[in-house]
Amino acid sequence: MTAHAHAHPGYRELHRYGLWLFIASEAFLFAVLLAVRFFFTGLEKPEALNIPLGIVLTVILVSSSFTLHRGEKAAAAGDQAGLRLGLLLTMGLGVVFLVIVGFEWAAGFAEFPASTPYGAVFYLITGTHALHLLSGLLVLYSLYLQDKRGVLDEANRWKLEAGALYWHFIDVIWLSVFTTLYVL
Amino acid sequence: MATTISGTGAPTIGSRGLPFAFRGLLWGAVGFLLGALLTAAIRVLLGYPAFALEPVVVVGYVFGLSGWFLGVGVWETWAKGWLGRETAVYKPEGWRRYFGFNMDHKVIGIQYGVTFIALFLIAGLLAMFMRAELMETGRTIFGPAGYNRVMSLHGLMMVLVAVTAVPGAFGNYIMPLQLGAEDMAFPRLNALSYWFWPPVAILLLASQFVGGWDTGWTGYVPLAVVNRPGQLFYALAFITAGLSSVVAAVNFVTTVVKMRAPGMTWRRVPIFTWSILLTGILSLLFTQAVAVALTMTILDRIFGGAFFDPVMGGLPVLYQHIFWFYSHPAVYVMVLPSLGVLLEILPPFSRKPLFGYKWAVGGIIGISALSATVWAHHMFTTDIGLESKIGFMLTTEAISVPTGLIFLSAVGTIWRGRLWLKTPMLFALAIVFNFLIGGVTGVFLSDVPADVTLQDTFWVVAHFHYTIVGAGIFGLFAGIYYWFPKMTGRMLDERLGKIHFWMMFLGFNLTFLPMFWLGLNGMNRRIADYQPSLEGVNTFVSLAGFFLGASFLFFLWNAIVSWRKGEPAGDNPWGSRTLEWQTTSPPPELNFDGEPEVTGDPYGYGTDGPAHAVVHTETGGDE
Amino acid sequence: MTTLTWGVYDPDDKLSVLERDMGSDGRRDIVATGVLWAILTALGEWAVLGTNMLPTLASRQGEEVDGAFRLLMIYSVPVMALVLAVLFYSVARWRVETPEEDGPPIADHKGFSRGWFIVSSALALLLFIHPGLTGLLALAEEAEAEPDLVVELTAVQWHWDVSFPEHGVTMENPPELVLPVGATIRFDLTSTDVIHAFWVPAFRLKQDAIPGQTNSVTITPTEVGSYGEDDAFRLQCAELCGTGHARMFLPVRVVEQAEFQQWLSGAGMGPMEGMEGMDMGEGDDMGEGGDGMDMSGDGDGMKMGDEG
Ligand code: HEA
Ligand code: HEA
Numbered sequence A: 001m002t003a004h005a006h007a008h009p010g011y012r013e014l015h016r017y018g019l020w021l022f023i024a025s026e027a028f029l030f031a032v033l034l035a036v037r038f039f040f041t042g043l044e045k046p047e048a049l050n051i052p053l054g055i056v057l058t059v060i061l062v063s064s065s066f067t068l069h070r071g072e073k074a075a076a077a078g079d080q081a082g083l084r085l086g087l088l089l090t091m092g093l094g095v096v097f098l099v100i101v102g103f104e105w106a107a108g109f110a111e112f113p114a115s116t117p118y119g120a121v122f123y124l125i126t127g128t129h130a131l132h133l134l135s136g137l138l139v140l141y142s143l144y145l146q147d148k149r150g151v152l153d154e155a156n157r158w159k160l161e162a163g164a165l166y167w168h169f170i171d172v173i174w175l176s177v178f179t180t181l182y183v184l
Numbered sequence B: 001m002a003t004t005i006s007g008t009g010a011p012t013i014g015s016r017g018l019p020f021a022f023r024g025l026l027w028g029a030v031g032f033l034l035g036a037l038l039t040a041a042i043r044v045l046l047g048y049p050a051f052a053l054e055p056v057v058v059v060g061y062v063f064g065l066s067g068w069f070l071g072v073g074v075w076e077t078w079a080k081g082w083l084g085r086e087t088a089v090y091k092p093e094g095w096r097r098y099f100g101f102n103m104d105h106k107v108i109g110i111q112y113g114v115t116f117i118a119l120f121l122i123a124g125l126l127a128m129f130m131r132a133e134l135m136e137t138g139r140t141i142f143g144p145a146g147y148n149r150v151m152s153l154h155g156l157m158m159v160l161v162a163v164t165a166v167p168g169a170f171g172n173y174i175m176p177l178q179l180g181a182e183d184m185a186f187p188r189l190n191a192l193s194y195w196f197w198p199p200v201a202i203l204l205l206a207s208q209f210v211g212g213w214d215t216g217w218t219g220y221v222p223l224a225v226v227n228r229p230g231q232l233f234y235a236l237a238f239i240t241a242g243l244s245s246v247v248a249a250v251n252f253v254t255t256v257v258k259m260r261a262p263g264m265t266w267r268r269v270p271i272f273t274w275s276i277l278l279t280g281i282l283s284l285l286f287t288q289a290v291a292v293a294l295t296m297t298i299l300d301r302i303f304g305g306a307f308f309d310p311v312m313g314g315l316p317v318l319y320q321h322i323f324w325f326y327s328h329p330a331v332y333v334m335v336l337p338s339l340g341v342l343l344e345i346l347p348p349f350s351r352k353p354l355f356g357y358k359w360a361v362g363g364i365i366g367i368s369a370l371s372a373t374v375w376a377h378h379m380f381t382t383d384i385g386l387e388s389k390i391g392f393m394l395t396t397e398a399i400s401v402p403t404g405l406i407f408l409s410a411v412g413t414i415w416r417g418r419l420w421l422k423t424p425m426l427f428a429l430a431i432v433f434n435f436l437i438g439g440v441t442g443v444f445l446s447d448v449p450a451d452v453t454l455q456d457t458f459w460v461v462a463h464f465h466y467t468i469v470g471a472g473i474f475g476l477f478a479g480i481y482y483w484f485p486k487m488t489g490r491m492l493d494e495r496l497g498k499i500h501f502w503m504m505f506l507g508f509n510l511t512f513l514p515m516f517w518l519g520l521n522g523m524n525r526r527i528a529d530y531q532p533s534l535e536g537v538n539t540f541v542s543l544a545g546f547f548l549g550a551s552f553l554f555f556l557w558n559a560i561v562s563w564r565k566g567e568p569a570g571d572n573p574w575g576s577r578t579l580e581w582q583t584t585s586p587p588p589e590l591n592f593d594g595e596p597e598v599t600g601d602p603y604g605y606g607t608d609g610p611a612h613a614v615v616h617t618e619t620g621g622d623e
Numbered sequence C: 001m002t003t004l005t006w007g008v009y010d011p012d013d014k015l016s017v018l019e020r021d022m023g024s025d026g027r028r029d030i031v032a033t034g035v036l037w038a039i040l041t042a043l044g045e046w047a048v049l050g051t052n053m054l055p056t057l058a059s060r061q062g063e064e065v066d067g068a069f070r071l072l073m074i075y076s077v078p079v080m081a082l083v084l085a086v087l088f089y090s091v092a093r094w095r096v097e098t099p100e101e102d103g104p105p106i107a108d109h110k111g112f113s114r115g116w117f118i119v120s121s122a123l124a125l126l127l128f129i130h131p132g133l134t135g136l137l138a139l140a141e142e143a144e145a146e147p148d149l150v151v152e153l154t155a156v157q158w159h160w161d162v163s164f165p166e167h168g169v170t171m172e173n174p175p176e177l178v179l180p181v182g183a184t185i186r187f188d189l190t191s192t193d194v195i196h197a198f199w200v201p202a203f204r205l206k207q208d209a210i211p212g213q214t215n216s217v218t219i220t221p222t223e224v225g226s227y228g229e230d231d232a233f234r235l236q237c238a239e240l241c242g243t244g245h246a247r248m249f250l251p252v253r254v255v256e257q258a259e260f261q262q263w264l265s266g267a268g269m270g271p272m273e274g275m276e277g278m279d280m281g282e283g284d285d286m287g288e289g290g291d292g293m294d295m296s297g298d299g300d301g302m303k304m305g306d307e308g
């Protein structure tokens, strides 16, 4: 049978739509989680919360979005090496972020353990975010591999767009997590 | 990589040897072991004893699930691409194609259909045991602990059946056809959503080996935190099912929005497809809430309880808020697709246009919008305060209005029609009858003064069986009798179908109608034993329940025999106008032998206006 | 499969037998359905008003509940009768063996659809206001009433502990709960483990007993009675709380004031003995923990059964 050209939108448009739906769903997940925080402790937060560290984390993630954006631009200009550099830098920042979160957890366990309401909420939310970030890292790594193998060509450029969009989304989520857990 | 499977020139796999499902089991087991060992290693490093059941199960399960997916075919068809390598297509012939990562929406529809009928029968069989226990007072077969386990398993399995069977089977098989699309928007995600289900089934089975769980399907805390380990399996199974829903929902919504054939304006979208669209939106958003609630339960079980144990500052009632924030919208996920089936069937079998199409669509949208605002009507007896009670009573009663619009459309359609009482039509008419009772008794529950006595009694049990079974499951069967010819190319036997219908309809009403009385007269829910004064009615209910159960034997017989040697159906046995009937039964690989173009109303019965759609064949010289 | 010709509806077709019967505007059908609706409504209301489906009522607050329930029954009869009248009439009148032609292409009827929408909205609003809001406010007001007696109920897997703090009486897992008729009683509910719920069918009201907090429910018993005569007099746990949930109930006996005082002075001694009226078949079932499975925690079943 011949593959006749059904009149449906192009690959990219379709996938972009689907990804936005997925992001909407994920946004709901975090909305519920953040609501839980207010349910539990209202606006109270522990003294021991390391707010400067939170700011450092925020800066790291925001810069990772920036490096990724640079990578994307490089790719659009046909500069594969620039793309790979962008991906590597972004992944590096992501790993640093996770390591710092690890240290923060280790310190936090002593001050506001998981057996206190704020602690439980804090680890639940930052943990969920960290898992998302980890999956974002895997996506970036996959993009890196594909680029190295030379299959991330123009036809597959959507994958890069998707990976980047997801990463930026995780970044935006962090901003709301930061605001909820550290600022308010 | 294109959206279509064909024409990519990718190698095909899986046509020989054991189907991939078996390899999935093996890789899943390996993954589980790896995860378990990893957990043990980490525990030892942190200075805990190596083995603890629940952490090991959680981590092992996550790894096992990944192994399962890779083994079942994701590895060759998808994951290799993530590593920049060449992927393949799973495309065996015959029975094998149902046992691996197949991306054809028609295969997936049948996979869903068969799987969920099987789950339904098993969970129904559990109900038969429950009714045997409730036949008399005192211990009959399992006593209280066993009863609660069986009841909980029945409840959760049936809820999963109710939220998944109709969208899974017909949303996948029929909806793309109704749109004139050649497949779903994301065939791989579609296959993914199906293959979540075997792990769910395995978890539910495995839970029974560690004592099961006895909180019912709702898993209220603190009970769920202090319970046996089976509760953990309950939570994991429910979360996995939820993941499947989210994945499927992304696909459904994108397909309806983006894959409509030329000319398929929103006003020409068939009503069943509308119901699937809104169902998709509900699952997409709200399923996340139940995942949160259950994750909190799991964390409390493993880390000791700050979320829900009041001694540690936890809030038990918060669980209920999050749980119902999902699970109320979920009850509309259970019923909307079936109401879509109902309104899809009435026009061809009344030979009239769908009455008030606009109102019906408005009703579906209105129900979906309001469903997000009513969750605490399950919590009128907790501590939610007067203002909340007033608010939730108002929103809940308001939801009767859009639901009533479905009834408006139904009664308007049959009025002055040519009622052709074939089996699908009988099931459809029965939905109107049953759901009327189910809906109106729900209004009693939404009224706080009445709910304070009815809550947690068999009135509620009767209410939700009248809605979930009376509309949801009747809708499943209406859909089967209507679309079986399309899906298999053969007719179901009409005589056996009618026997099934009448036994099921009578059996259903005789079983569940007396339960309203039981609830009013002091029979609370989830009990293995009750007051002696209720024995007579309970015995009657049990006998009627067995009669109801027996009706499915006729269905099973009918389905198995007809699938193999039923009368050939032809393309359009019911003279329907929607697009799925404008192709062969079953449809060819890309659904239509040409280009469908939508030119008119899907329900233009009785008019000689333009046909709903024409299929331009390549040889036809169109365009 | 017989081949069908799907004829298009033709209002002028003289051979259209059904149409000719029907009259051109179907007015006769509307009248007939209206009559059927009236009959169904009358029968339904007669049944609803003529039968009492509710168990014994023995509290003042319960009158609100029963009133709401009865009113909802009265409201729902015509709503259901309307849908059923159309359903039954249509099936009886317009069923065909094999449709040879299509029906009239009625796609909508502005007046009817709008009317339906408006009437059902009005009805929903009416239901919300009365009995909903009125009943809810009345119950809320009752709950505010100054109690004559406070009873503290503590739910424990799987029994009730009762205390009368004003009288310094505390009973662990008593065999029955005795209450004075006519007194306004506030029950303060809490739980030591999981969520349970307070429900005496004869009193109607239900309230959850949640660990970590105290919920109250106010009840004024209006009738004397006891579990031995009528099982609506029992304090039934109404929230699933584990294995013993089904049998987590405490017989209730409502007595005259004087008798209550007498009982109370006798009860101050401590846990009571005797379990009359508790025989529900094999009472020791609960202790077995089902079919030999491993139950977490103190899976030794219900304590109530131990004394039976
Ligand atoms: C498919 C599933 C389904 C559906 C569709 C519904 C529909 C409704 N349900 Fe139901 N419900 C459940 C499944 C469902 N329910 C389940 C599973 C539970 C128990 C969960 C558990 O605890 O395990 C439950 C429990 C439940 C409760 C909590 C009971 C308790 O535990 O105390 C309440 C309370 O408000 C309620 C109300 C309603 C209402 C008002 C509707 C409305 O949507 C009904 C609307 C329909 C009509 C009213 C009929 C048609 C309308 C007309 C003809 C128009 C005119 C009518 C009027 C204006 C009144 N339901
Ligand atoms: C789709 C949803 C669905 C369906 C279809 C059913 C179907 C049935 N249910 Fe269920 N039920 C629920 C959803 C459903 N239920 C839920 C959500 C609960 C709440 C649980 C909780 O409280 O948490 C519940 C609870 C529940 C209770 C209350 C328990 C309690 O509170 O103590 C009862 C009691 O009678 C009951 C009975 C029945 C019966 C008799 C059927 C019958 O319709 C079943 C018909 C019989 C069959 C379908 C079996 C046919 C079998 C064969 C033909 C043999 C062949 C079999 C094989 C080859 C395997 N159900």
Ligand code: CUA
Binding pocket: C155, C158, C195, C196, C197, C237, C238, C239, C240, C241, C242, C244, C245, C246, C248
């Ligand atoms: Cu205590 Cu149920």
Ligand SMILES: [Cu+2]
Binding pocket: B327, B328, B331, B374, B375, B377, B378
């Ligand atoms: Cu609800």
